[in-house]
Amino acid sequence: MSLAHPLDRPVWSALNTRVAPLAIRREQDGGAAVRLDPDVGVFVAAADGSPASRALLTALSREYPGAGMVEPEGAPIEAVLPDVPVISRASCVQMTAAALTAGPAGDIEFQTLGEADADEMLALAILTRPGPFRRGTLRLGGFIGVRREGRLIAMAGERMKVEGYSELSGVCTHPDFRGQGLAGALSRAVVAGILARGEQAFLHAYAEHTATVAFYESLGFAVRTRMTYTVLA
Template sequence: MSHPLDRAVWNALTTRLSSFATPESDTRAVRIDPEVGVFLSAADASPQSRARLSELARLHPGAGLVERADGPMADVLPDGIAVARRINLVQMTAGALTPSKAPTIAFETLTAADAPAMLALATLTRPGPFRSRTRELGPFVGIRRDGELVAMAGRRLRVDGFTELSGVCTHPDHRGQGYAAALSRAVVGEILASGEAAFLHAFADHPATIAFYQSLGFEVRAPMVYTILAD
């Protein structure tokens, strides 16, 4: 049996995050609400699943698929939809945090009132797909300076035994202050306290980012590929 993280999108949208799937999703393919995210996934490589995948891709343009790069679903894509880009990722997991001597940094839990600021920060820093209602996958936490949201981190995909750390970003004018580490530790600490392990996806060609997460206690688990479909 495959690991639940090998197909994190499919497993999340058909179980713990099924309430975020579009009404047209079914047992053959699922698409997350476009206001929440970009994810699209098929049940398997059968012609029926692939046909449904293609229908959902046409119905909700601009979708993205995340699959294990060396797995059987890596090249199961919608028919008749152009691929805008394919990006290599690494999936990382953590069952414990490394010790930290960094000073405590105050943060707060973000609310619906913070949605515009969260979207603006994510649009500026591009930590990954972030839409107007992505915050609903959270909770997210953030740091303010002079009333401005300058850093945040939160949760995204949830599968059996694992919750994803996501949306980690810091405004360019406020980097180097330890904000990303502090917020990541806060979110991961809560995930671990709940009895689950944490996971995340990082760009494979960003060694500094991978090293940063390794310093927190994450280890590379598997190669993944993120396929962005044309609008």
């Protein structure tokens, strides 16, 4: 399936290009499907709507349960589901940013997060639910965090990467420390790093979370298109 833009199908694009080293790929009878390493994330995608690709998508989804699909809302590929039960479907907006808006400089100190922080990162993500997150998600790169008294209280990082774009993801703050501008400061820092590489930033947010969408708009993001996020059993 040819793509007019790499963000039209971000999971397929990423797992076949910049994130390919972390992907599990299956090809047979002219079909293809890919799945992000389950220790790193949940995402899965088929090459197209052919029976061969759908069969491979089904096999990957059964072999590694709990997968998620992100496909353009209303596009034919959105209906190419594996033959496994669907837990939920949600409408999302895909947003992009080519520049950051002016914002407060602030004095928030953050640090680069790595393997030694993996358990704390996962615990914070489970508590705050910023989106699909696994212990190995940090392998996608760019994660930074804020600590108070040695405790990780906020973080943000990168996820899917396609040609010319990297995704802001994993933005979360412990409930006891919200309202201090931590999410905004960390998001700005991650996006600034992406822009400094000559790329643009993108992200996905649940369409019904209007406050979240407005927050990202305040940073310089604009809605590009609508997507559907499907969670498989």
